Amino acid sequence: MIENLNKLEKQFFIDGFRLGTDAAESGAVSYNLIISVQKMYGLMDEFIQSFLQFANENNQSVDCKRGCSWCCYQPVFALNYELLALNKFIQQNFDEQTQSEIKKRAAAKQKRLEKLSGDKLLNSKFPCPLLKDGYCMAYGARPMACRIYLSKQLDTCLKFYNSPDDKNNFPALLQLPMRVGRLMNEGFKSGLKSKNWVVKEFRIEEGLPASEQSLLF
Template identity: 55%
Template sequence: MTTNQQFEQLEKAFFHDGYQLAMKAVEANLEQEALHQSLQEMYAAIDGLIDSLFVYAQQQNQVIDCKKGCSWCCHQPVFALDYELDYLLAFMEKSFDDDTFSGVQEKAKQKQTKLGTLKGDELMNAKYPCPLLKDNACSAYEARPMACRIYLSSDVKSCVHFYNQPDDKNTYPALLDMPMRLGRMMNEGFKSALKTNGIEAKEFRIEEKLI
């Protein structure tokens, strides 16, 4: 079996796992607690994969440059599915005091004002801080969407370059392919199970849901 075939098998496995996790929530009549529990389990599985990648990279003297306090990627548009953002909001309602919650919503409104009319490359290259960014760290880290979890770079210089020169078509962040592809497939499986049961998940930018 070739490396590509092995990776395709991995993608199918992660899709299947995501599908089965969503089906657990379906069998519980899609009550919010059950849906959030399934989503939490999916995130835990992806986090486990990423933790293993960090250990493997260290053993091989390779680098994953992502760490707390590095927030270059937290200034670009982040898209997530509505069930992820509902989970994020529930976390905020439970964990944030009223002033903190209101402050995040105000920042979300400001970002929506900046980005709301942009499209295409102009939107994707826009740089404006995430409403949840505080002291260069995510204030809702435990509940961040899949897109944030799987965005891992092997070279922080490439991230800085993309932040400063997003229109440069020759240089992009040096992102790790495996977590990005497997995380997306797992989320696609989750989404597919919901669709099979009559629920069409839609995608939003984070700030659109926070307001």
């Protein structure tokens, strides 16, 4: 795979791979894994910030911003190590009542989606359990899929939200951040798997109530 990437893409994959192997080789499993995930997010955020600044300087608008939540109603998939970091963020930043409310919303969404598959699942529109008053409650720990989902035209997001079954409707997403973010995450995953770690994928609502044991093993 890596042989077919350009120089920039290859570097993001390598950075992710290095962070994944570092985490796998460390002693305190969950703590160091979460630290490595946070480092990966930090690198991606720095790239996106520079990319958006460059776009702005060249009169290219980007409509995505914190508080715009049209994309927060569709299924979001995350890997087990991302959900471990997300759950830890929730445990550290919210009281027990708030955590319980998040789990209830996650269970409700899971019940709505559990019998759906294919396009019906992907086109479903139910709010993320972490969405409150139009904002993500765990914005700093949101998975890679959320970080790199950047649209340059808000109206395309609205059309996709209102008519998801129309195959002509799809958000005008910025391809470079999406591609390098996916490659960094793929590198991280490959780094863990090279050390015989199990990597699994969940929808957010499946992973929010999950224990560390069930996520990692």
